[in-house]
Amino acid sequence: MHIKPGNILLSHRKGKWPLAILMDFGSARPARMQIRSRSEALQLQEWASEHCSAPFRAPELWDCPSDAYIDERTDIWSLGCTLYAIMYGVSHFEYALGESGGSLQLAIVNAQIKWPAGPKQPYPEDLHQFVTWMLQPQATLLPRIDDILIQVDELVSKYSL
Template sequence: MGCSFSGLNALYDAVNGGEDVWINENRYRILRQLGEGGFAFVFLVQQVASDSSSSVGKKLRDPSLISDDGRYAIKKVVIQSDEQLQLVKEEIRVSGLFSHANLLPLIDHAIIAVKAMQGGWNHEAYLLFPVHLDGTLLDNANSLKAKKEFFSTLDVLQIFRQLCAGLKHMHSFDPPYAHNDVKPGNVLITHRKRDPPLAILMDFGSARPARKEIRSRSEALQLQEWAAEHCSAPFRAPELWDCPSHADIDERTDIWSLGCTLYATMYGVSPFEFVVGESGSLQLAIVNAQIKWPPGPNPPYPEALHQFITWTLQPQAAVRPRIDDIIFHVDKLISKFT
């Protein structure tokens, strides 16, 4: 799907007012807002039937992405600089690389030019995705926490296993890609009657080739600055907080974030947010890999699960496990606790 810069391929009027959005040849009616953050807004939309023969289905490589009820999610990004425009184009490009059941697919997209209030032109991007209305893993964990409830051990492991599968797909590229922002807020959950929840990793705005050679102090500082902007602090690997002047960064930054996400699935908070009250510094807690365990369910989560998390949170990236090691051991845990 190519980007369109035609103003005709846009909104009729205000995107917040229940109006219609065009993405290429397809028309969608905004039903309600699902979320927002930074310069992005996410809306639940309904495809509007067209008299023409064109349809979203004809544009998809995978027909399974066609919504049975015509509902989708649209992410609107307000672009106010050339740098933001390039970031959105890169997100679109990277999203198109992946095809996996546990990674959110980009169905269609358009980038349009819009007149700025002060004159001149800005851009807006519209990205079309399948919709998942049961919320994020963060939403679900917070809901359980408010009721003093917890995911079962098996659901925790099954959710985690699906995230591992999605990351393995990304890490298997040549060169490997890192997601760089694995966290509960970027995991969509769909509840199923007789199966564990479906978990889908989303938001590839920070995804980049994973491997980077750092050979100077200036390169290390540039990486830290990039990470501070693109990688959520409570889930950010130690080497992205305090990068040595000579280091080989790789996809194991995601393994750290994955371990933090597993902990947060269990307890509703990242491990280092839990201990930061004592150390006073999130960075210090992360660099020192300070891990403590909150009061858990009754009976509590098994010690084997705690040991597994500790193993993923090795502060030295060189000894941190890779995704294949993680999958091997989580499969053993699933077999043990099924």
């Protein structure tokens, strides 16, 4: 599945945590896929270009190697992109489109993350590090969901009132 802000509905319940509902499973596919040829790699890239929004598409879906193992960590990448977009209201790679000769694909494949500048950041550095951790350009370095859940629990414990 491809996670992006437009696929998350939030319901605010008085006195409770917001309820998040995931929707639009048009990009759902088997999470694990062995790519064994250039033809298979190109098929995956073509599928991704049709079903995944460019700013939230993992690097391996832009430039898939001919011998690769694709797994659910592509969704971890999309989750990192989504968290950034929720925090700052824009995709973390959108600046590449506005730069002279900028390329969204190159910015994503090279993981050129640009954090908003300013002395008063609205979020703690721990949260920036957490999102950056989910945006590693190499799929094999991306955390797994169990690691994400542990880190979320630590962040919630640290910043809860």
